Amino acid sequence: MFSTRPRRASDLDDRVRAALELGGTHVVEIADRSQPECPVIRRLLVESTTTPARLVIYGANDFSAALAQAAALLGRHVTVCDARPVFATRARHPGAQEVVLMHPAEHLAQEMDAGRIDARTAIVVLTHDPRFDLPVLDRALRADLAYVGAMGSRMTHEKRMQELRAGGLGEEHLARLHSPIGLDVGARTPAEVAVSILAELILVETAARAGVSAASPRTLREVSGDVHDTRRTCAAEPRSPEGAMAWM
Structure with a gap:
């Protein structure tokens, strides 16, 4: 002491x-x-x-492999789920603790019913297929989760929002969706996109602990004071979606 x-x-x-x-x-x-x-x-x-906070990734591809690897370094318990056996393999996702071959909506329902999804859980949807991502997002956005993000272009995002509204999801729930996903850091490769997504997740979680909306990020050399001053990363107004990248 x-x-x-x-x-x-x-x-x-x-x-x-x-x-x-x-x-x-x-x-x-x-x-x-x-x-x-x-x-x-x-x-x-x-x-x-306490068990590590979970990151559940729906959709197995190069982006999920990079995201699982990066999130594992942050101490997250990473689960990757996809209905396609060719892509949902442990060999493709060495950073994940679990790789599940199942329909994403069925997996999310199973995990929620079992109480394995809580307020610390982050869910990222990378499927690019409305058959998979719409049921997952509809249920995830109704729950009290740390973060819900979905990959896609702005056109995909707008179409997705229309479909979710048509399914009965309210604006207060839709506002929880981080899409297009990630911070605008100029990322292109799967590894860079993984950093972008996790940076946004950290920003959102920090703001939530402070009880405010996430602020637009700045570099450390643009600000003064303690490097670890978490309150500097938060603001009363939410970050504009125009700062997000439109991932294809």
Whole structure:
């Protein structure tokens, strides 16, 4: 144990809470600036018995393989589900803890009924097939989930929104959908797109912990203050969808 006075206790609380919610073991850095002439960085080991937060990916392709690999590095429990046996293989998804051969809507219903989907769960739809993605999105958007995103062009997005409205989904639920998915970082390759998606997921989760909408991201050199100040990444107004990439 040690005594320290971080500049923002609530910011430290946010980072510890985030580590606890993710589950597993994490290191949180604490900046002690009680003596400005000699700042000290201490590291707090946070170990949680909570099961890791889940990322469920519907649609097996090159993008899902890259996303599973990247998300696993963040400590997520990754599940990839697809109804096509040629694509839903463990060999194609070494980063996933589970690769499930099942109709996506059936899998989501099964997981929800079993209580394995909760408020920490993120769902990403990569199928590009309305037969698969519409039933999943309809149910996922009605639930209290951390993040729901879907890949597709702006044309695909608009058509998808029309279909979801026609199916009875309200605007308050549709507003939860992150589509086109990801932050506008100029990503093109599957690995780059995976970074874009996870960056948006982190931004949304950080804002949710602060109780506000996600802000438009800025680079660290554009802002001042503590690098780990999570409140700087949040704002009262939601991020404009015009900043998202239109993934084909």
